[in-house]
Amino acid sequence: MSRDIIILAPNGRRIKVHCTPDTSFLQVLEDVCEKQGYEAGDYDLKHHNHIVDLTTTIRFCNIPNKATLEMVEAERKRVEANVTVGLMLQDGDRRTADFSPNTTLHSIIVSLAENEFxxxxxxxxxxxxxxxxxxxxxxEKTLRQLGLIAGRAILRLLEKTEPMQANVSSVYRSSKPEKDKIELREHKEGNVETPNYSANLEKAEASDKEVAHMEVDKNKFDTITSIIKNEKQRVINKDNGIHIKDSSSDHTVVKDSENKSTPKEKPGVKTQKHETQEELERRLRIEEEVTFVGSQKAIAFMQPDEAQDELSDLPDDFYELSIEEVRKIYHELQQKRMEMENTPLMTTSKRAELNSELSQETLKTYKNVVVRVQFPDRMILQGVFTPSDTIQDIQNFVRTHLQDPDKQFQIFSTPLKKSLDPKTTLLEAKFVPCVHMHFRWLEENSGSQYLKQEIYSRKTSSDAASILASKYRAPSRRKLDDNTGSSQATSSSSKQSKVPKWFKK
Known part of the structure; x- marks a missing residue:
């Protein structure tokens, strides 16, 4: 991600500076001043009438490649002084000392934490x-190259065990990654012989080589390998018309044309149907499994301790867009812009009318609202309300379950912590069909339990609470039937419209 920055000097010359992502603008300015014979402390860099922060690096400057920056006289001359450096160790200890801007990081660490280093x-x-x-x-790195020529700074000393990457969303591990890897390995090692399909199997072999190339670090990318394997298998079956049945001992190949009369059923289909039937039966009997602790079908459960396992951070190439993806994003942006330009302006009354229609549609779709209130001790209180209930009703519901109901408290929603008006309905607050709130005391907490003691002893499992919540926040059956009927009517009318009028007569 290296860039070339063009600096326009006061003498009219344009100097091209090659920068790395970690190069600071202070270093760029000093290099140009050294070549042209200027004093770096007397000048600043300006880009589009904005003075650039000299401590910023090229990586986070938001300046395009081959951008032109102008050297302008600084309003106040920069004076170099010793930098107060605070070195934070891995155990949290912080050691402070003053160093000149030309001091290397190695010298700073040796002087402050030689034993730990x-x-x-x-x-x-x-x-x-x-x-x-x-x-x-x-x-090699000095404080000046970090953009520090005065003031204070905190450096953190760590043990770099493996490459880390910041600001990347968590990627969760699939349910059976090990099984997918074993199947992929067996499929690659097995000798599958299929007559009259040599060309297609060569394609599969080439695809296997691509998968093997991506499996350099398969412990980290087992989910990606599983997806590629499934996609490759689908393409092979589509091209060849072949079903490949994997077993623990051998691989057998069966053609579709030979088994059209008696299609073979995959061994996992029955199990999947059986599991779905069990889940449906449990969903119907879920109220017998949970323990209600009050009105509004109130239950209490503890937030799960452990989240799902996370994979290590993916490399930067995983997030690089291909040409097709860029074209697709550009096409979607163009369509969105055209829609916004062609959409007529609406008056306030028309907008209120549309909001009212949307609210009525929501009321027809959802009859219940699942409300969860999370307490600081990770206990969650769940209740079922109607869209017409207000925030005050939820506060009264919470108050009846508190250990100290006379104490003042507040419930709010996140992110961007938002206090709720007690007179607002759940429909007006757009909390339909579910909402997750948080609880806090307005005064200092004395350390006692938040909810009543019997609630902690009668809590429900988080799994059962999730099933109960999904049952009550699901759309109403009447709405689903109406949608199905309307779609069938539309399809029938479209079929009838295809018949010419002269043929009907």
């Missing part, structure tokens, strides 16, 4: 969003 195999120093890894890089 000797114990690290692969040390790294993090400043803001910059990271310097390795002893060699620490010996």
């Amino acid at each position: 000797s114990q690290l195999k692969n040390p790294s120093v993090t400043y803001m969003r910059q990271e310097v890894v390795g002893v060699a890089a620490l010996k």
